[in-house]
Amino acid sequence: MALMAPNPSSQPPLWVTSGDPRAAVWKMVQGVYRFSALYAMARLDLAGWLSDGPRTAAELASSCGARQDQLTRLLRALTAMGFLEAADDTFALTEYGATLNSRLPDSMRWAVLSAGEPGSWNAMTGVTEAVRTGVAPFPEAYGSMYGYLERNPEAGHDFDAFMASRSKDAAAALARQYDFSGIRTVTDVGGGVGLVLATLMTAHPALQGTVFDLKEVAQRAEQFLAVRNLTDRCQFVAGDYFDSVPEGSDLYLLASIVHNHGREDAIRVLRQVRAAMRPDSRLLALDVLLPQDGRPHFGFDLDIRMMAVFNGGQERDQVEYAALLSEADLRVTRVEALPPTPLSMIEATPTF
Structure with missing residues (x-):
């Protein structure tokens, strides 16, 4: 993949500097949004569909029964969060995203789904x-x-x-x-x-x-x-x-x-x-x-x-x-x- 996604440790909004005490609160608020995206990733089993290699948004939408336009928005957010990496319209797992692969004995998918x-x-x-x-x-x-x-x-x-x-x-x-x-x-x-x-x-x-x-x-x-x-x-x-x-x-x-x-x-x-x-x-x-x-x-x-x-x-x-x-x-x-x-x-x- 040409573009490597950032580490999924969240950053505060650009209008709040890292030294601003409000940044800690913003990170918590963002965490709700981010977890919702991660839950969707786990429920749709995107890590499973991507476990054999990169796929396009259209291929993923067909596999998991989703609308391509909506799924593309989710994939874009997950890439920004560091769970996927992207080149053009093709997506692949990062080391963080791979932890949600349910084929792994220590998969984190179940923790996300239960929460x-x-x-x-x-x-x-x-x-x-x-x-x-x-x-x-x-x-x-x-x-x-x-x-x-x-x-x-x-x-x-x-x-x-x-x-x-x-x-x-x-x-x-x-x-x-x-x-x-x-x-x-x-x-x-x-x-x-x-x-x-x-x-x-x-x-x-x-x-x-x-x-x-x-x-x-x-x-x-x-x-x-x-x-x-x-x-x-x-x-x-x-x-x-x-x-x-x-x-x-x-x-x-x-x-x-x-x-x-x-x-x-x-x-x-x-x-x-x-x-x-x-x-x-x-x-x-x-x-x-x-x-x-x-x-x-x-x-x-x-x-x-x-x-x-x-x-x-x-x-x-x-x-x-x-x-x-x-x-x-x-x-x-x-x-x-x-x-x-x-x-x-x-x-x-x-x-x-």
């Missing part, structure tokens, strides 16, 4: 009311997140793919960093289709596993485990972790579960896990821990999303997290970051 999905997007506009009232806008409008995903298969598929891609790096880091010697059985509480547990079991062949989640997940989980040849070592058990948890495992895994709940519900979940544990069992939670010094961190951004999507959902710092565990008769025995992800692993054992 821009109408229910999720609309909920974010209700953060002001959530701050005023303490009521999350998403369940107010749509009911529970997981019920909504069941009723909207496209959104459910995109969410599952996003969670799988987001969990992959954390699961791999956990498999490397945590000492699984002496652990034979693992129960993944609220484990979805079982991606984290499957990663651990593949890395540590001696492990036997149980994925515990709502019955609605059963078919997808069983298919997921079968494809990975884990059905002889791993079972799916249906249930609600507010009511009970399978008993007697060496290790109980809660990956991005506690942050979905406010204090009372989080303690309810942890108490059910504690009731299922033996005296020598361990609990291992994976969650974002907010820095206590207030430095910039992904967790503060995610905390705003939690406010919009889950009643009571929130990110916590290490002291707050330990307090929840203590209320459930569990004590923290180890905390360790899981780079390159923003997650940490928090290990806890029974206090009696």
Whole structure:
């Protein structure tokens, strides 16, 4: 390609200089416009259509079922943002745009689709009311997140793919960093289709596993485990972790579960896990821990999303997290970051 697109780090409008404090606000406002274009790129799967090489606007319009004149406007904006590069009327992916190729195992397409999905997007506009009232806008409008995903298969598929891609790096880091010697059985509480547990079991062949989640997940989980040849070592058990948890495992895994709940519900979940544990069992939670010094961190951004999507959902710092565990008769025995992800692993054992 003759013309290389700029880096997609946004620039403020030309009438605001970079030293002007208004520039920071303009970048945020522009971010809304730019994300809308990026969402359209992801929904139309432009990265997929361009993954085999450059194509014209007419060819892309035919492939993705769009009007050529409107698509050209989108392609022009994406080129200016740095996700495409252009020569004449031919467009190609840059290294940034290529990250939205859904053929890649770490594709960012699913993160964009999940964030821009109408229910999720609309909920974010209700953060002001959530701050005023303490009521999350998403369940107010749509009911529970997981019920909504069941009723909207496209959104459910995109969410599952996003969670799988987001969990992959954390699961791999956990498999490397945590000492699984002496652990034979693992129960993944609220484990979805079982991606984290499957990663651990593949890395540590001696492990036997149980994925515990709502019955609605059963078919997808069983298919997921079968494809990975884990059905002889791993079972799916249906249930609600507010009511009970399978008993007697060496290790109980809660990956991005506690942050979905406010204090009372989080303690309810942890108490059910504690009731299922033996005296020598361990609990291992994976969650974002907010820095206590207030430095910039992904967790503060995610905390705003939690406010919009889950009643009571929130990110916590290490002291707050330990307090929840203590209320459930569990004590923290180890905390360790899981780079390159923003997650940490928090290990806890029974206090009696």
